[in-house]
Amino acid sequence: MALAKDYASVMGRSNDIQKQALGLDYAEFETSPIAFDYDKLMTSTGYTLEEVNRVQSQFGVGNTPLLEARNITKLARKYAKPGYGARIFIKDEAANPSGSFKDRRAACAVYHAKKLGYKGVMAATSGNYGAAVASQAAIQGLKCIIVQECYDSHGVGQPEIVEKARKCEALGAEVVQLTVGPELFYSFLSILEDTGYFNASLYSPFGIAGVDTLGYEIVQQCREKLGKDPDMVVCTTAGGGMTTGTARGVRMAGCDAEIVGASIDLSGLSMASDVDFNKKSCTTGHTGFGVPYATDPDHSDVPRSAARPLRYMDRYVTITQGEIMEMTEMLAQLEGIERGPAGQTSLAAAFSLAQDLPEDAILVVSETEYTGAGKHVQPQLWFAKQNGIDVRLGDPKDEVPGKSVVLPASPALFQYKEADIDHFRQSLIKKAVKKAGVKPSDSDLEFLAEETKTDVDFVKATLEENGLL
Amino acid sequence: MAKKGDWVRIHSVVLKAEERTAKLPDDTKACDLEQWTKGFLTEDAEIGDEVTVETVVGRMEKGTLIDDAPYYDHDYGHFVPELIEVDKVLREEMAEIGGIR
Numbered sequence: 001m002a003l004a005k006d007y008a009s010v011m012g013r014s015n016d017i018q019k020q021a022l023g024l025d026y027a028e029f030e031t032s033p034i035a036f037d038y039d040k041l042m043t044s045t046g047y048t049l050e051e052v053n054r055v056q057s058q059f060g061v062g063n064t065p066l067l068e069a070r071n072i073t074k075l076a077r078k079y080a081k082p083g084y085g086a087r088i089f090i091k092d093e094a095a096n097p098s099g100s101f102k103d104r105r106a107a108c109a110v111y112h113a114k115k116l117g118y119k120g121v122m123a124a125t126s127g128n129y130g131a132a133v134a135s136q137a138a139i140q141g142l143k144c145i146i147v148q149e150c151y152d153s154h155g156v157g158q159p160e161i162v163e164k165a166r167k168c169e170a171l172g173a174e175v176v177q178l179t180v181g182p183e184l185f186y187s188f189l190s191i192l193e194d195t196g197y198f199n200a201s202l203y204s205p206f207g208i209a210g211v212d213t214l215g216y217e218i219v220q221q222c223r224e225k226l227g228k229d230p231d232m233v234v235c236t237t238a239g240g241g242m243t244t245g246t247a248r249g250v251r252m253a254g255c256d257a258e259i260v261g262a263s264i265d266l267s268g269l270s271m272a273s274d275v276d277f278n279k280k281s282c283t284t285g286h287t288g289f290g291v292p293y294a295t296d297p298d299h300s301d302v303p304r305s306a307a308r309p310l311r312y313m314d315r316y317v318t319i320t321q322g323e324i325m326e327m328t329e330m331l332a333q334l335e336g337i338e339r340g341p342a343g344q345t346s347l348a349a350a351f352s353l354a355q356d357l358p359e360d361a362i363l364v365v366s367e368t369e370y371t372g373a374g375k376h377v378q379p380q381l382w383f384a385k386q387n388g389i390d391v392r393l394g395d396p397k398d399e400v401p402g403k404s405v406v407l408p409a410s411p412a413l414f415q416y417k418e419a420d421i422d423h424f425r426q427s428l429i430k431k432a433v434k435k436a437g438v439k440p441s442d443s444d445l446e447f448l449a450e451e452t453k454t455d456v457d458f459v460k461a462t463l464e465e466n467g468l469l
Numbered sequence: 470m471a472k473k474g475d476w477v478r479i480h481s482v483v484l485k486a487e488e489r490t491a492k493l494p495d496d497t498k499a500c501d502l503e504q505w506t507k508g509f510l511t512e513d514a515e516i517g518d519e520v521t522v523e524t525v526v527g528r529m530e531k532g533t534l535i536d537d538a539p540y541y542d543h544d545y546g547h548f549v550p551e552l553i554e555v556d557k558v559l560r561e562e563m564a565e566i567g568g569i570r
């Protein structure tokens with residue numbers, strides 16, 4: 001008998017569809033209603049650093065150049081106090097086959113799908129990951145469907161996302177596009193069920209293990225080039241995979257660099273709002289993903305996300321859309337490298353963070369992304385103007401997401417904003433306990449301390465304060 | 470008239486506004502959840518007809534035919550004078566510190 005394909009029926013079969021589509025039963029990692037064995041999840045699929053490196057090398061992924069941004073460093077020093085202004089290096093991830101670090105995740109996910117015998121892969125993403133999965137599916141010989149949230153109710157597409165659709169099709173994938181709303185997941189599951197394809201989730205253990213090599217390469221390249229370890233690594237934070245994997249790789253290399261997560265400040269804009277959808281001038285790397293995924297990692301398309309940035313992040317900073325756009329222009333004008341804006345989130349933050357560090361310190365920005373029509377500072381600013389956004393030069397502190405994009409009138413005005421990471425840690429702890437609806441045991445408290453890079457006392461204090469212990 | 474085998478774009482409504490039960494802002498709740506994909510037309514049809522296409526992965530998908538020979542027209546946008554202003558500022562700032570510009 002044919003299965004009912006209405007919303008309630010498909011969503012009701014969600015767990016079974018996901019289990020079938022991942023070839024992984026997450027139940028075996030659960031240790032209590034609150035806790036699960038993260039290390040076991042990460043090692044269960046056998047993707048050690050060596051194995052990931054072998055897979056990625058085979059498919060043209062990784063070993064991207066580490067470029068020194070000499071002129072940007074020079075300019076940052078102009079605004080720093082004497083003796084300050086770290087050397088800024090950029091990991092040029094745009095050099096991967098599809099133009100972003102997402103190839104690292106896709107290479108492993110597609111490899112795993114093929115190994116398990118799936119005929120095709122699917123991913124729900126409006127970002128660079130779609131192109132990455134399409135590219136790896138082409139290289140490794142599997143079919144590919146990408147589902148993306150692309151249009152508002154008037155059929156107006158975000159130019160950045162439209163370009164990604166074009167790229168996915170150019171790489172041989174079918175692209176299913178939807179209007180705004182989380183029910184995209186219903187369409188995704190329904191097609192997944194019909195096709196029997198593999199869910200190349202961004203948040204699978206192999207997807208995240210794929211990013212470990214990025215952090216590892218950064219440390220190795222610093223040691224080779226500079227004879228020393230980086231002091232700070234800045235990672236753009238959206239779903240948390242970049243930050244999680246890069247930090248894991250940095251630690252695997254035996255480096256204790258400070259890990260800073262950076263997101264574009266889009267506070268005040270609703271991610272599920274039809275009206276707000278095209279008021280965003282950047283569609284990724286922003287707080288609309290960064291904060292909810294950091295504080296509640298398990299609301300993604302897998303039962304337990306392998307991307308858990310609060311386990312690794314030392315600091316979380318935000319930066320404005322105007323600063324990102326100007327940094328993109330700066331990278332082109334001063335370093336001769338034209339790249340996409342969203343990938344510059346961490347570089348815009350780094351320009352300001354570098355000024356807090358001494359001149360001999362090494363600061364590494366973990367990524368760049370490809371650029372092209374639609375996905376470029378000029379069309380994105382033009383699109384903003386068409387949507388009534390006030391684009392002007394001024395002090396980026398005055399930017400109001402959804403109302404203005406303020407390009408710094410002087411590079412001296414770049415200034416990251418320190419987010420209250422302890423607040424996010426407390427938020428994760430509260431959400432995890434409330435969701436489970438049970439009183440946490442001693443081992444749960446230890447789990448939550450690991451989840452938030454804190455200690456049991458911090459977890460206890462948070463729970464007591466909120467009447468949850 | 471689109472011919473069987475043409476590369477076309479189709480549109481469908483996945484959920485009507487009143488069928489949307491997820492937690493949504495009011496503006497989104499008032500809209501249908503719409504979907505688009507592309508494929509090869511399985512029989513001759515006119516724009517606006519209900520049709521079936523075979524997508525590049527071989528999936529059969531139904532929807533309203535909205536475009537025959539669809540293409541992308543996203544571009545590099547119009548002139549944004551603020552960017553030229555930023556470039557000028559950057560050149561001046563670099564000149565002050567002996568930069569090449």
